[in-house]
Amino acid sequence: MPRAVIADQFGGADAYELRDLPARPLHAGEVRVAIKAAGISYVDVLTAEGRYQVKPPLPFIPGSEAAGVVTELGEGVTGLAPGTHVSISGWGGLFAEEAVVAARMVRPIPDGLPFAEAAVFPVSFATAWHALVDRGQLRAGETLLVLGAGGATGHAAVQVGKHLGARVIASASSPEKRALALDGGADASIDARAEDWREQVRAAAGGKPVDVVFDPVGGEATDPAFRCLGWGGRHLVIGFPGGIAALRTNLPLLKGASLVGVDIRQFGELEPDRAEANRAELFRLAATGVLRPAIAQRYPLERFRAAMIDAAGGHSAGRVVLEMAQPSAA
Numbered sequence: 001m002p003r004a005v006i007a008d009q010f011g012g013a014d015a016y017e018l019r020d021l022p023a024r025p026l027h028a029g030e031v032r033v034a035i036k037a038a039g040i041s042y043v044d045v046l047t048a049e050g051r052y053q054v055k056p057p058l059p060f061i062p063g064s065e066a067a068g069v070v071t072e073l074g075e076g077v078t079g080l081a082p083g084t085h086v087s088i089s090g091w092g093g094l095f096a097e098e099a100v101v102a103a104r105m106v107r108p109i110p111d112g113l114p115f116a117e118a119a120v121f122p123v124s125f126a127t128a129w130h131a132l133v134d135r136g137q138l139r140a141g142e143t144l145l146v147l148g149a150g151g152a153t154g155h156a157a158v159q160v161g162k163h164l165g166a167r168v169i170a171s172a173s174s175p176e177k178r179a180l181a182l183d184g185g186a187d188a189s190i191d192a193r194a195e196d197w198r199e200q201v202r203a204a205a206g207g208k209p210v211d212v213v214f215d216p217v218g219g220e221a222t223d224p225a226f227r228c229l230g231w232g233g234r235h236l237v238i239g240f241p242g243g244i245a246a247l248r249t250n251l252p253l254l255k256g257a258s259l260v261g262v263d264i265r266q267f268g269e270l271e272p273d274r275a276e277a278n279r280a281e282l283f284r285l286a287a288t289g290v291l292r293p294a295i296a297q298r299y300p301l302e303r304f305r306a307a308m309i310d311a312a313g314g315h316s317a318g319r320v321v322l323e324m325a326q327p328s329a330a
Contacts, residue, residue: 002034004096005304008059010050013305013312016062021096026074031103033086038066038094038322039120040311041152042241047092048308054265056092062308063094067109067118068324077103085109087118089126091265095304097324104272107279110287120152120293120319123264125282126275128156131214131236131262132164134274140165142211145201145228147221149186150177150317152293153238157214158184159291166212169204171197171221176317180294192221201228209233219243226251226259233257241314294318 004021026032041064046052048062070084080086086106093099109118131153132138144161148154149170161168162185170181170189178189188204190197201210209230215222219242226235226247233255252259268275285291296318299307304322311320 002096002098003301004061005063005301006059006061007048010048010055010058010060012049013308016048016304016308018302018304021098023098024100026072026100028075029077029103030074030100031070031077031080031106032072032098032100033066033068033088033106034071034098035066035068035088035094035096035324036115037068037119037324038063038096039123040307040320040322041065041123042311042314043239045308045312046241061093061096063096064091065089065119065123066094066099067115068099070106074103080106080108085115085118087122089122095301095322097301107283110283113286116295116298116321116323117293119321120295121286121291122279122282124152124156124293124319125160125286125291126278127153127238127262127264128160128214129278129282130264130267130275131238132157132160132212133278134267135260135262136212136214136234136236138164138166138212143167143169143205143208144212144214145169145171145210145225146181146186146214147171147192147217147225149181149189150174151216151314152319153216154214155180155184155294155318156291158186161214162186163285163290167205169201169210171201174315174317180317184294198224198228212236214238217242218245220245223247226257229255229257231256235259236262238262295321297321298323
């Protein structure tokens, strides 16, 4: 019987346990997937604790991104077959050895993309792409400042920004994270805790303001980052693990700048065709090696608590992954 990480009440890692998960029959339009790897993000941990802005029903199985092998198809499912290697994006339910999901939630993964990388690719890169292309309209030759550049979406934003032809300045809190950002293509990296941070950003931008800020951090980082923008700049709000910032409203006026919200979950729900087109392009780029996630730590399913604590701490340079078994070549 497949196992899953589950809790009857929200809480930290200790509130969850590994339980047998009875299999259920497939409904029309569904697929059964044997999960090989699942990504753990800060948002996954927040949701598991009941501290995210949307609370799922209980009992709850965390996990919003995974990869595995299709084992069974429900009535009406086309374009997939048993044995197909797929990535899964969802809203919970993926810290498990098996998942039954709607067929629209899975996508075949390119040859050469291992399960661990496929598990953490779609959400982070779809978020970065939606932010920079759809919401920020980043153009070649512009300067992009990425906060939290060693995190999941930050590392994706560095790669997407370079692909779009921008000059990328990466801000991160540790030498390891700054090195990861440079590895991902950043033109410059800056210590997020530096006292002269704004001066360093301006120097890295050639003495000019930046055009776009990618902000998955929030809190005290938002105000100084917004002040780095030039006329017509765009500040993209991805998340706020550092807290909800208070931004003076005269700043957007004086700079002719925009504060732009980015919600990948609602984008997928309200604009499914555009979201699907984005995913198709991202997987095309992954297949050619242009975009690749970085794996920092791998944990077996049995050590899910340690993995959740690691992801919550945000210290790893790269992604934290749960592996359900020794992964075969994908």
